Amino acid sequence: DIQMTQSPASLSASLGETVTIECRASEDIYNGLAWYQQKPGKSPQLLIYNANSLHTGVPSRFSGSGSGTQYSLKINSLQSEDVASYFCQQYYDYPPYTFGAGTKLELK
């Protein structure tokens, strides 16, 4: 199974700041990567797929990049509604689909 390692596990940032979350795969996943946002008490919501494609309705301050085994999610100009946990998920080699352990983003 492909292992996904996310960093950092938690992150504190100020409003308006730019935030970057990293995800590393145990082998090349050829851009087969999605990012999800999970607000407290809610189900995950798709943000990014194919490593860098924005899902319908997702604000343009979210962006994804990367290749090979290294991927990142960037949030420009952090808003209060971005407080959430973020998860990466690989779908290059499945089953099983595998997720990173998550990054909890809080406001400073």
Place this chain on the structure above:
Amino acid sequence: QVQLKESGPGLVQPSQTLSLTCTVSGFSLMDYSVHWVRQPPGKGLEWMGRMKYDGDTYYNSALKSRLSISRDTSKSQVFLKMNSLQTEDTAIYYCTRGGELDWYFDFWGPGTMVTVSS
């Protein structure tokens, strides 16, 4: 619009069988796959298995011996059954729709909390 909703018992006794239903609307089970994903309290996400649009099923090998997924297309429902439940199976259980080529999950239900306890 696309909607999924999980239903089932909130409490299951150890060693018993869990039965959950996912009722969908806004799309056909013959056009999209439905997956089950679970999340223990305060922890990460684990993919459990899927009912593919053609009726085929895939399971996480870690759960395969205990897990069964089926469907009733006439009722737009997908069913999960998992036996021999233990306390570590306590989690929020989500059903979610498979997106493009069934690679990622584009719509999720609100989830249902299942507690395994005597």
